[in-house]
Amino acid sequence: MSEAPRLQLKGMTKIYPSVIANDSIDMSIAPGEIHAVLGENGAGKSTLMKAIYGVVKPDRGQIIWNGEAVAIQNPAHARRLGIGMVFQHFSLFETLTVTENIALAMDDYTSMESLAGRIEEVSGEYGLPLDPGQLIYSLSVGLRQRVEIIRCLLQQPKLLIMDEPTSVLTPQAVRKMFETLRRLADEGCSILYISHKLDEIMELCHSATIIRGGKVTGYAVPADETATSLARMMIGKEIPVCSRQRPVVDGERCLEVRNLSKSSADQFGTDLKAISFSVKGGEILGVAGISGNGQQELLYALSGERLVDDRDSIAIHGESVGHLNPDERRNRGLGFVPEERLGRGAVPGMSLSSNVILTAHRQGMVAKGLLKFQKAAQFAEKCISDFTVKCGSGDDPITSLSGGNMQKFITGREILQSPDLLIVSQPTWGVDIGAANIIRQSMIDLRNNGSAVLVVSEELDELLEICDRLIVIAEGYVSSSVNVNDTSKEEIGLWMSGMFPGGPATDTFNEATHNQESHGC
């Protein structure tokens, strides 16, 4: 390409007190190029993007924009230069309308009505229809992302940064988004595409910068590489694979859910609508679905954190437990790993071995009302060595661990108690590939030993890899179960948007059927 690069980074460095997030990163992106930034969680991708967008200030390094060195002061400055960003965790305002959300990011509009008109026009033009009057909280996650994208497009950006955009989309929605991105690139907009999903990058991107531990480990043309070679650059070694060996274990029915209905505690949550399914010993049942479709509510009901009205709607080993609290359910063989590691999975201010006692005190750690700290320390040591948790010792505070190690420790704590029934939410969310494989393998081992395992995850690939059967949750409805060998990613993707027998089955645009309220005086 003959033109000057749209954006060039030279020696970008950002140092945080405990870690060097970016270490002398060089990168260049041409007009109309889709450039991947590939790296594991914690490799420093997000920090680098935030530096370009003016959210964090780099300690050293130069940003060259269209041939001129610039110091980007803040996001407003970046937007004026023509840089737009779609955040991984959305920067939307739930109680405001689509138009109001977009107005907050715009400097040049005359009235709300004219802005609403422009939103309809641009969103229609790119095939991403949006209703400007709708309130954000009534929109699905996919539509919220659409709002973010349209918000960027309205400013006619010359560079669009997308931070892990597909983690919240169905496979069909991902297709749709790729079309939009290719079209933008054809129009001359450069795109920085951040992801750790190799197949997406190989399909979409023209070029890639691979980052590991804050440093660039390679530049590549994804189309010329294989998934294995990209992964080697990304994690520095071959991707370990889970053992696919799985003996057929025919256990008895362990968890039975019958006609479970429960209204959500959150005003904007999803109510559970007459859910039925069961898990038997020796199998892993996966719950697929886009986040915010009732997974939270289902897990609160199953763990006992929220009791259900009909005690018979949840049964463990045939005994009704709907009225029992989490402790009583654990006494009946339940192990539970919640989505939030700190706060629900572990107490932040406590050491590893004290956190062990919270759920593992049933393993002979209490005698005559007194705690046996020796036993707890032994349990913590075993957990640390079995699950290769990287930490100083069992006396360290749990907050000193990285996200992946914390997840290994919390999952390990539950698995080492050999529960008859293990319920795990987002087991590998924000966890690097190595740790993710250890966690997945340990769930498979637990299944092979005859326990029942229920996994709730948004990562469809993960569910297809480890589960025996799948159910899909959409808008609080649950599909019938399907054997993973008898289905495909595409079919599950359709189900995730509600299109399964007995499902909410609305088309993707009009899925938010809430009436439009406005703010009253």
Add this chain to the structure above:
Amino acid sequence: MDGDIFIQILVAAIAAGTPFVYAALGELITEKSGVLNLGVEGMMLVGAISGFIGMAKSGSLLVAVLCGMTAGALMALIFAVLTLTLMANQVASGLALTIFGVGLSAFLGLKYTSIALPGVPELHIPFLSDIPVVGRLLFSHDILIYSSLVLFGFICWFLYKSKAGLILRGVGEAPKSAHALGYNVIGIRYLAVLFGGAMAGLGGVYLAVAYTPMWVEGMVAGRGWVALALVVFASWRPLRVMAGAYLFGGITIAQFHIQGFGIEIPSQLLSMLPYIATIIVLVLISRDQKSIRLNSPASLGLTYHPNN
């Protein structure tokens, strides 16, 4: 003359409700930005004595109003520095501000306890004020009451029609998102807190120079707390704040008249009536959970650090 008493009560109710209108609308703006300032009572007291001193020294209502608003804003500035710059806990800082205001106003007012002011004259509007009933009801008030109505109109326009109001609501709803879009969350919150303080001060001025034109130690008498409660029970909506303020004022006046008739109800019970009735009415009209969530600022009372 039953009708006459009724009109008298209504006219007095508007006056009795006006301090709440100022203080609660000010607090509404503060809370919409996501900051909970429990120091309204203290800011009203300091505003009241400052306005009273200004009036006593100069004889000018304008000077009194400026003194009261400045004093209220300065009190709010203390709170803002503590909670927004130094990231102190908002609840504790607000309570401390009230205690500080009670003491400071008593100290400043030592020399002024025996003085009576002339009060603020009613505005006589030709023709309009002479209309029977309606004229008395609507056009026989002093200028501070009319300006509170202007303030109400301004706040409705500001919150729901202006870009600045949209930004304010955005900051209260999701400060992180506002920061990511490039808004100065702390700066906007400073302005909202200062506005709330100035309005609380003005509410105090109204009490001390117009409603009962003299200074009595602790004369705000819990009205700051009532204003705070009004904002919450009105689910952060200006029109409901107004309704609550006048309802409270009306019942306060009505129960005086009931006591005057010699009805056999213990006066202590009657004195409780405005509090109970206002809370019940506002709770009943604001029971819709969804509308509460739509109008309440999600980040209310939470400390916000811009850098993490």
